Amino acid sequence: MAEAVRHDKTARQLRLLSDALDTGRLGPVRRLVNTLSPAEIGNLLESLPAAKRGIVWGLVDPEDDGEVLVHVGDDVREFLLAEMDPDEIVAAVEDLDIDDLAELAEDLPDTVIDEVLKSMDRENRERLEQVLSYGEDTAGRLMNPDVITVRTDVTVDVVLRYLRLRGEIPEHTDHLFVVSRRHQYLGRVAISSLLIHGAATPINELIDDEQPAIPVDTPSHDVASQFSDHDWISAPVVDENNILLxxxxxxxxxxxxxxxxxxxxxxxxGLDEDEDLFSPVPRAARRRAIWLGINLATAFLASWVIGRFADTLEQLVALAVLMPIVASMGGVAGTQTLTLMVRGMALGQVGSGNLRALFSKEVMVGFLNGLAWALVVGSVSALWFSDAMLGVVIAAAMMINLVTAALAGVGVPLLLRRVNIDPALAGGVVLTTVTDVMGFFSFLGLATLVLLG
Amino acid sequence: MAEAVRHDKTARQLRLLSDALDTGRLGPVRRLVNTLSPAEIGNLLESLPAAKRGIVWGLVDPEDDGEVLVHVGDDVREFLLAEMDPDEIVAAVEDLDIDDLAELAEDLPDTVIDEVLKSMDRENRERLEQVLSYGEDTAGRLMNPDVITVRTDVTVDVVLRYLRLRGEIPEHTDHLFVVSRRHQYLGRVAISSLLIHGAATPINELIDDEQPAIPVDTPSHDVASQFSDHDWISAPVVDENNILLxxxxxxxxxxxxxxxxxxxxxxxxGLDEDEDLFSPVPRAARRRAIWLGINLATAFLASWVIGRFADTLEQLVALAVLMPIVASMGGVAGTQTLTLMVRGMALGQVGSGNLRALFSKEVMVGFLNGLAWALVVGSVSALWFSDAMLGVVIAAAMMINLVTAALAGVGVPLLLRRVNIDPALAGGVVLTTVTDVMGFFSFLGLATLVLLG
Incomplete structure (x- = not known):
């Protein structure tokens, strides 16, 4: 995957589009844009600075407006919506699928939502209201209520006649769902099995009732792992009474x-996942400032630790020259352990069942690398400053900091999770604070004891 | 997605399994393991330390062995294969789909591959050899040659009879592919359209010939973005003569x-994407050592810069106390820009069409945040050391380093890509080297000029 950073097709479209925009003739731009799928248009809009983005958005076929809005990040969506009249927004979104509409709903002005609800028939209105009643990031918000259901007591022939009557099958339908009289979920029938079985085959011979349905309150990340664990194309969602929703x-x-x-x-x-590549400067600066501020506080903490050793530093300036090395190596080693932990936790691969084994493995790795690099850093430092004891001190500090880094790399994400902070967000800052402070403290502390003692 | 770091189901399975293993009675462990899908078993095996992993692997139903091997990372796969006899491996993999077998092939001993090839019929052997002839990370390696094709000059009825005769439809078949007499790709027919159209409908009325086929040498990341841009379930792969492969x-x-x-x-x-959570300690230490070594070289470079100012540091120890702050804030600000750039580049959203706009936006953001935090850092430092000029110097150094960070955040990934190094891998190291060196140099350099001048 080393080359996966390039995505030549979009980059080429972007260049063509920018060239066309620069000529000022909008006809070719319009033609170019409208050969693309809504997802591709969304991707292009995300890569344009505000002025050009506004122009191109005006050229998109109004038919595609709704789908494009679904495919862009929150920030860019806000920008695009701000360019539209309420009437245009209503026209763009009213024909979207219920699940897409639900995704957009929180970004739409209330007046637009009222308008859209009014334009819907009663069934769809109730469906939308139902989807919106479930928590964000749950199965309920992801589902589309538009499903094809069949009963157990019919034959393939009856189902086929029903489907021909219906005349349209929703996208990505690989299974029909079998329900009871009370609309309880009983199982699923692959539509491919309808093709290969005779017309007289009873549906109940084709039911797969092994696959459990997804409860409506399942968190969306659990939904995602169930899909990839079972290679599903679609899956049914049920309420607490097993009613198919x-x-x-x-x-x-x-x-x-x-x-x-x-x-x-x-x-x-410290960036938002919906960060716009071209968000307005003051907004981007404000958002990032928070993260810089948190980092500044931790940097001052490290400085305060260094300040405790001002006398030592005054007597041996080599310490000031070398101290960032100890801190930096601890940060890198700790980040490696942390990255592995955060990923393992996201996959559910880290728990009470294997924590002790993981801790001891990481500490051993930290110890071995501490030993190896302590020798190198110690030797180089001793030669550079012609001071053998200085080499011994920095080597010892390196050992201490690389073992600390391993402990913190495992421990910090566990502690953060315990207090309900996402380790993927805060782990790095906390970890490097630990390794910076320990790096400076162990090196300057040992130097004070050994070299000036 | 704040809660996305948890994946409670796997964690629960892991705990149950560990408890069962600890009792030493393997019957319950076997029953527990064999209720899981191959992907779930793979996930569990990845979370177990070597000893337990070996035991559990021995309990997996041999029927599932092949699928489990497909679902684990390279390192764990190597471990699991080492636990098996050649005969067991052959039995495990010979019934896999061609695309899965192709994925495993490079990890299998040559004798096993020969054995597997011998056990296949000629058609499948040729198919496997063909798939293996395409480059890694291309469409050719991802494809499965087992497709259902139909001709244009038939009716729905003929196709349905053919499917019934065939008796089985490959998983994830949402479309049949229409080919010419010479097996050239002409278009696709949704299997749902076979259900809703009458038996006498000619296939050529149902063809969708708008969707282009994927050329066999398309890089896999491009395949992935085409799938998500078009919401495909399956897509045809063709050679340079448009022959369906x-x-x-x-x-x-x-x-x-x-x-x-x-x-x-x-x-x-600096970790491999197939890194095993429980890879053997010496191996893990060796792999990570390389990254630590690269980092050490850059840390010595920064130390060398500090060393140039040893006289200045000797006269004013406050500089040693404060200097990590300037370097660290530059690193954080630069990483924010870099992260946005690397992601934009991966999505194809950064190119010659918008680079200038992106540069100026990031520099403005860096300038604003530099200004804001320079004021804070300058004031705190001036008060802490009762030295107004020290505050001015550190404030100026912060400004310089945050603007440098913005320039490097945009420039470093572009330069790396130019020389064919993946910015996602090397970007961070290069960037923090720039911000460390510039942070120390600007702060200590200005201090030498202004405070001791």
Whole structure:
């Protein structure tokens, strides 16, 4: 996957589009944009600075407006909605699927939502209200209530006649769901099995009743792992009485997986997963300032520790020169352990069953690398400053800090989770605070004892 | 997604399993393991230390062995294969789908591959050899040659009779592919459309010929973005003459997306994406040592810069106390820009069309945050050491370093990509080297000029 950082197709579209925009002739831009799928248009809009983004958005076929809004991040969506009249918004979103509409709903002005609800028939209005009544990031919010259900007591022929009458099958339908008279979920029938079995085959011979349905309050990350554990294309969603409420399809699950990856990648740098590449400067500066402020507090803590050893530093300036090395190596080693832990925790692979084994493995790794690099750093430092004891001191401090880093790499994410803070977000800051403070303290402390003692 | 770090189901299975293992009675462990899907078993095996992993692997139903091997990372796969006889391996893998077998092939001993090839019929042997002839991380390696094709000149009825005769439809088949007499790809027919159209309908009325097929040499990350841009479940793969070779299904694409996320998350800490949570200590230590060594070289570079100012530090120890703050804030601010850039580049959202706009936005953000935090750091430092000029110097150094950080955050990933190094892997190290060196240099340099000048 070393080359996975490039995505030549979008980059090429972006260049073509920018060139076309620069000529000022909008006809070709419009034609170019409207050859793309809504997801591709969304991706392009996300890569344009505000002025060009506004122009291109005006050129998108109004038919596609709704789907494009679904496919962009929160910040960009807000920008695009601000460019539209309430009437345009209503027209854009009223034909969306219920699950897509539910996803947009929180970003829409109340007047628009009222308008959209009014334009819907009663059944769809109730469905939308039902979906919106479930918590964010649960199965209930992801599901689409538009499902095809059949009863057990019919034959393949009856089902086929029903489907022909219906005339349309929702996208990503790989199974029909079998329900009881009271609409309780009983099992599923693969639509491919309808093709290969004779017309007289009773449906109850084709039912797969092994796959459990998804309870409506299941967190969305659990939904995603069930989909990938079982290679599902779609899955039924039920309430606490096993009444079938709707179904979730793989395309929404792919979005969850992507969002989760963005959350992990951007969150670790204190960025929002919906951060707009071209968010307005004051807004971007304000958001990032918080993270810088937290970091500043921890940096002052480390400085305060150094300040305790001002006398020592005054007598031996080599300590000031070398001290960042001890802190930095601890930070890198600790981050390696932390990264492995955060990933293991996200996959559910870390728990009381294997914690002790994990702790001792990481401490051993830290010890071995501490030993190896302590020798190198100690030798180089002793030669550089012609001071053998200085080499011994920095080597010992390195050992201490790399073992501390391993302990903190395992311990910090566990503690954070205990207090309900996401380790993917805060883990790095807390960890490097520990390794900085321990790095400076062990090195300057040992130096005070040994070199000036 | 704040709670996405938990994955309670697997963690619960892990605990149950560990408890059962601790009792020493293997009957309950076996029963527990064999209620799980192969992907879940793989996940559990990945979370177990070596000794327990070996025991549990021995209890897995041999029927599932092959699928489990497909679902674990490279390192764990190597461990599991080492526990098996060649005969067991052959039995485990010979019934896998061609695409899964191709994925395992590079990890299998040559004797096993020969054995497996011998056990296959000629058609499957040729298919496997063909798939293996394509480059890693291309569409050719992801595809399964087992596809259902139909011709244009038939009716729905003929297709249905053919399917009934065939008796089985490969998993995740949402479309049949229409080919010419020479097996050239012409379009696709949704299997749901076979259900809702009359038996006499000619297939050529149901063809969707708008969706392009995927060329066999398309990089896998491009395959993944095409799937998510178009919400595909499956897509045809063709050679340069438009001959249909096979199809790619969404489950493999989900794996690519997950692997890419792992690559980004683990790679930034110098870890392999297939890193085993319980890899043997010497091996884990050796792998991580390389990253620590690279970091050590950059840390010595920063120390060398500090060493140039030894005289200044000797005269004013407050500089040693404060200097890590300037370096650290630059590192954090630069990492924020870098993270946004790496993600934008992975999505194809950064290119010549918007680079100038991106540069100026990031520099403005760096300037604003530099200004704000320079005021804070300057004031605190001036008060702490009762030295107004010291406050001015550190404030100026902060400004310089935060603007440098913004420039480096945009520039470093672009430069790395130019020289074909993945910015997701190396970006962080290079960036913090720049901000450390510039942080120490600007602060100590200004102090030398202003305070001792």
């Amino acid at each position: 709707g179904r979730i399809t793989i395309d929404d699950v792919v979005d969850i997986i992507r969002e989760h990856a963005a959350h992990q990648a951007l969150g670790a740098a | 096979g199809r790619i299904t969404i489950d493999d694409v989900v794996d690519i997306i997950r692997e890419h996320a792992a690559h980004q998350a683990l790679g930034a800490a």
